[in-house]
Amino acid sequence: MVGPRNAAFAEESAEVEVLLASLTKTKDLTKRIASSLTRLDSSGKIVREAIGPIYSNTQQLQITSRNIDRVNEAIERLRQPLDTRGQEETIIRAGPKPGSFPQYLSALKRVDKALGDLTSTNLRVNESRINDFHSLLTLGVNQLHDLYRSTLQQDAQTIEPLHYITKSLPFPTIPQDRIQLLGQIAAAIASASAQSAKLGQRDEDLAVKMYAEVRGDYLNKSLQNLATASVSTVKVKKDDNKIYKQGDSGISAYAQGLEGMILAEHENTSRIFRSGNDSPRVLTQTCATTIATFSRTMTDLNRHTKSRLLTDCFLTYEILELITPLSYRIESTTNALRPQISDALRPIATPHRASLAEVITQTRSTAESTPSLPPDGSPVAFVNATAQRIQSFCTFDRPVLTLLSSLGDGGWRSTSNLSADNNPATKSSLSLELTPSTENPTLLSHYLLDLIQNLLDPLVARSTALHRNNKPLAGIFQQNCIALLSRAINTHPDAARYLAITPHSTKLESYRKAASSLYLAAWREPSQHLMDTISTKTNSRNSGALDSTSIIKSLSSKDKDKIKDQFKAFNASFEELVARHKSMYMEKEVKGAMAREVSAVIEPLYARFWDRYHEVDKGKGKSVRYGKGDVSAVLAGL
Template sequence: MDDESAEIELLEQNLNKTKQISQRMTSMLSSFDTRLNKLEKSILPLYNSTQILTKRGNNIESALLKIYEIASNQEGLAAEEAMILRGPQPGQLEQYKDTLSRLNASVTFMSITGGQRDTARLIETGAKKLTQMYTKLVAEGSSGVPPNGPDFQLLPFPSALRANLEPLVAFLRTLPLPPTHPSHPAAPGIQSTLKEAQKGYADMRGSWSVKCLEQYGKRVVDRAETLDGVVAGRELGAWVENLLAVAEIEYGLLKELSPLPGPVESTFAKLIAPLATLFANTISSLGSLIKRSLHKYTFLALAAYANLSASQAAWDDIMVRRAGRKQNELKEGLHAIRASCLRSFPEFIADIKTAALGKGAEVGTGLIDFAISTVEYLERMPEVQSAVGAALQTLGDGNWKMGEGVQVGKAGKTTETNERTLMEHFLHDVIHLTVTSLQTLSRANKRPSFGSIFLVNNLAYLRTRILVKPKTDIPSLLSKPTQDLLNSNFRTAKAAYFDSNFSPLMQTLTEDNKGKSAAKEKFTRFFDLLDEVAETHKLARVLQDDNEGREQICDEVIKLVVPSLQRFTQRNASGKDYKSLQKYIKMSTEEVESLIRSFYIESDPRTVAQAENARDNLLLSAGWGRY
């Protein structure tokens, strides 16, 4: 019991001690709490002030960051504006285009405000700067001194400039335009700028093309006065082909380098307008030259018509259809030249008729001018066959006679066969009239022997140059009746030559059995007439430029005269009669043959000397004296 009481008492003592400790701790904590309250009350104002300062500091920092950002943006805009206003600098074109694209995007995809309108004006300024660069490059490629050699050379656009232009053009075509960006404030101004640049391109390239071609056009006109007509016509055709080649190249170049996307017809029309004017002026100058002397420039007109006609399809395609033009300068030029061609046919016929009239003067025995000019005219026909056929088709069959005669047939209007028929009719009339005129002039000669030589010389010249040994393919254009006309009239002329010069000789050798006195008279008459023939052939050469023809006539004359003389001599001067007739036989048959041969052939010196001695002896005996 005592133990339990002791333990209880110990517990109560410990409890009291714990209570005392708790009281002291509570007292200490209360004192600490009081102190903390006092501390809080003293620190709270400072805390509140610190929070306000922190917030203000954060606000100030945010404001400064915004200010720095705005200042940076303004500096970038100022730099971009300065770049745009300054224009693209060497080596900075890509940067310039990128800046312009960025500005354009900012306007395109945002609402239009006052600031955006300023940006749009800046974009328009940038577009103008780029078009100025474009125009400068085009001007560099369209200036300088073109080649001036004898042959035209196509001068391509400089490759270095073209390499610079192509990316620039590609960018210009991406700029906003009213059709693609109707709400873009810069689109109308950019379109106007590009239109002006494209018009400037057409003006510069057109002027440059004319500069390259005009000297050759002038050369064609200048040379046409002295050059062969067909050659001059070919030069004109070549010049027109070069003009069309230039226009073709410029069309392709325009499609590649035009700053505006879309069709280029109107621009191309402006570009080729100076070329069309140059062509019209050149054709006008040639037309004036032809009209001034159509007789002289007939083949210039025909060749020009043929060569221009060959370029008609290309002209219609390049200079009319692609440019959307209605005016066709080539067609107008062809019409003017065709009028001269149509006049040339009746005028040529009239010239031949006029030449046949004569004025009572002797025409000699050589080649007459209109026969030479007719041959030259006919020889040139194959070279201008297409032009002649087309012109005759327009003129109408037989109308080259200017109302005289009857038309030999009505030709169609389109087929080649009919053109060929018309040409055959025309050439037949030319040759027939030439032959008729020569016959008229030959009959007008007071000495038939000279007239016959004149006729055979000129008809032989016609026949040889046109049928026997033609220099061109003229026989293929002549109908069979025309060829027969030439051949038959030449045979007739040759027979007339034999008749007028040698028939009297042959008549003296006819057999009439009147005795020795008649033989004396015949020998005397024969050699007197031979003397006249020798004198005639001394004054008038037969087929002077036709060795083969002269040899043929010579052989025919010898076969005609010498055997007859030989037979007559054998019959009348044989045996005892030879001595009594010897003084009347002034030449042997061999000497007569040599003399006749000397009329035509002078290539062998021995034959010439022998013939000259025989002729001199004959002339001396007749009292003519030596020559």
């Protein structure tokens, strides 16, 4: 066993010796590599020290080269505008011609660009050149001004708006070919104005100014006739007591013309001035004169309506109803002009809040100052005028409700609520944007009931005092007044909506009942003569009618004479009242109602009295002048 073990150890020992020999060689190689690296590092330092200055000089040369290229480019850019002047001056001085207008406009744009490039260099050496270019650009722009104005004037002939309104035709606009030309010219003028501003020279936007001048004059002159007619149609009415009705003035046509022409002009400005908010700004400037004329027209109409408040205040309500929604429609389309239109309306909207109270005050004052009443009981003309006034309030219910809503229920009775100084709402225009949540129709019902009360109370007091000894005449007069008011309400759908419904309808009914009672009081006298105060011994136990013969036989001579006297007294009183009734004027409704009420009082009493005592004169007709049918016929003829 010893022999194999020694052989294994000998083999391992040999391998160890080989590994040790390899390690020794590796150490020697590492030392040589380290020595080589040291020598390489020393050589690198020598190279860096030698090449460093050369690399630095090369970088500086590259920077210098780039700077030279940039200077050359700048010189080229500076030279280009200078070359442009010679190239474009001939075109610009020749002026814009129909066949060569695109080239002319292009030349102006190139000059404009060249001027911008020169200005951006900010070099003093270029100042004279900048002035030359600016003069050339100014010359070109002045020529464009002439072309611009002449092009605008081609479509600035005054038109008659009523022709387009009555025939439902669209208002004319500038043709598309001229729109395109005007847009190009306006842009060129605006660009030149910008260059002038950069040079410190104040230059207004002449394109907008000229457009507003030419087109504004066209709008104002075209609408002038309608503005004049709006005032003249109101002032020249033949009957000063006539209540204003919707459409009596030319304000509706004026409003349609104003809206139509403004919207047509908006179409022009939106196609010519397309940048930013130019179109609303230009439209506002263009319509300035037209809106000023509109404002003066509103002031004239306001002055007129204030002098004739009872008859013409409704013109104000029509204006508010027409113009306020119009201003919102224009704003929604053009994004302009509503503040200007609202300002024009303010002088007419604000004071007419107070007109609501003033109408009631003047109504009461006129009723109280009525000097005399018609002798036949017919109503005074002022009652019919007030009835028409009530209808007019209901016709213009929307603007009136707006005014009433700003005052609150009953606010028209307090002068403090009507003061513009005490109510900030009056300092701005009134909006007609009533919604179901804010609209309160009861306000108008209450206002109209106040108006009726302030008319009837003085007239009732006046008639009672003047006809103190003739109460039936006073009753009929009051009934006639009430009938006119009731008819005006019931025959007018809008008025019926506010006053012919419960509980508002009970107001007039209470006045009617009081007047009816006053008239029927006179008929108590003949009805008193039909009261039976005589006791008879004969009673009819049969199911048939009373036997007048038997009753008369049962009476004493004294009782018979008393019955005869009652018949005679009834005849005299009845005939007098019938004659008086027929001598009085009664409206159709009053005549029928009074005939029915008188019949209801007299007929049953007379029929009963006649049935019992008509045999008292044995058919001779001396005392019993009327049969039952005769009385019924007379009463039916009332």
